[in-house]
Amino acid sequence: QVQLVESGGGLVQAGGSLRLSCAASGRTSSSYAMGWFRQAPGREREFVAAISWSGGSSYFGDSAKGRFTISRDNAKNTVYLQMNSLKAEDTAVYYCAAGMRWDTHHAADFGSWGQGTQVTVSS
Numbered sequence: 642q643v644q645l646v647e648s649g650g651g652l653v654q655a656g657g658s659l660r661l662s663c664a665a666s667g668r669t670s671s672s673y674a675m676g677w678f679r680q681a682p683g684r685e686r687e688f689v690a691a692i693s694w695s696g697g698s699s700y701f702g703d704s705a706k707g708r709f710t711i712s713r714d715n716a717k718n719t720v721y722l723q724m725n726s727l728k729a730e731d732t733a734v735y736y737c738a739a740g741m742r743w744d745t746h747h748a749a750d751f752g753s754w755g756q757g758t759q760v761t762v763s764s
Contacts, residue, residue, distance in 0.1 A: 643667040643739045643753040650735060650758030653727055657762075661722040663737030663755060674743035675713060675720040676751055679733035679760075688746035689735070690722060700744050704731075729764040 649661040663675065676691035688702040690711040699711050708727075713720040720737060735758050738751035 643673060645737045645739060645753055645755035647735065647737045647755045647758040650760045652761045652763065655727060655729055655762055655764045657727050658723070658725045659727065659760060661724070661735055661737075661758060661760070663720040663722075665718045665720070665737075665739065673739040673753075674741060675711075676738045676740065676743070677711065677720075677722045678736045678738060678748060678751075679731075680736070680757075681730075681733040684733075686736070686748055687733075688748070691743045691745065692720065693743040698743055700746070702746060724760070727760075727762045729762050732760060732762050734759050 644666045646664045653659050672694050674693055677689040678686050679689050680686040689705050690701045692699045692711045696713045708725050710723045737755040739753040740751035742750050
């Protein structure tokens with residue numbers, strides 16, 4: 642089991658940037674693919690991005706393409722989500738997740754989840 646703790650959320654104006662971090666601990670945490678999902682009030686959980694265990698491959702949801710980047714530092718057991726050009730519709734709780742596949746947008750493919758961090762974008 643991998644334990645995940647997100648940080649870096651907050652309030653930002655539209656057009657601004659935020660960088661989320663996800664610190665992983667537990668057995669061989671660097672061997673997992675990592676993903677970011679988000680959930681806005683009244684909406685289903687939505688895939689944002691995922692990255693392979695090596696960091697060499699990544700996959701983005703349509704809402705993130707061209708604006709967000711995902712990276713990881715296995716020496717620090719940390720995954721990052723850099724979010725640029727933020728919009729009001731990016732407002733949500735952002736969750737970090739660990740799984741065996743990076744090339745998937747299905748939440749069911751990720752077995753470990755963090756508690757989430759709130760991102761609020763004011764227009």
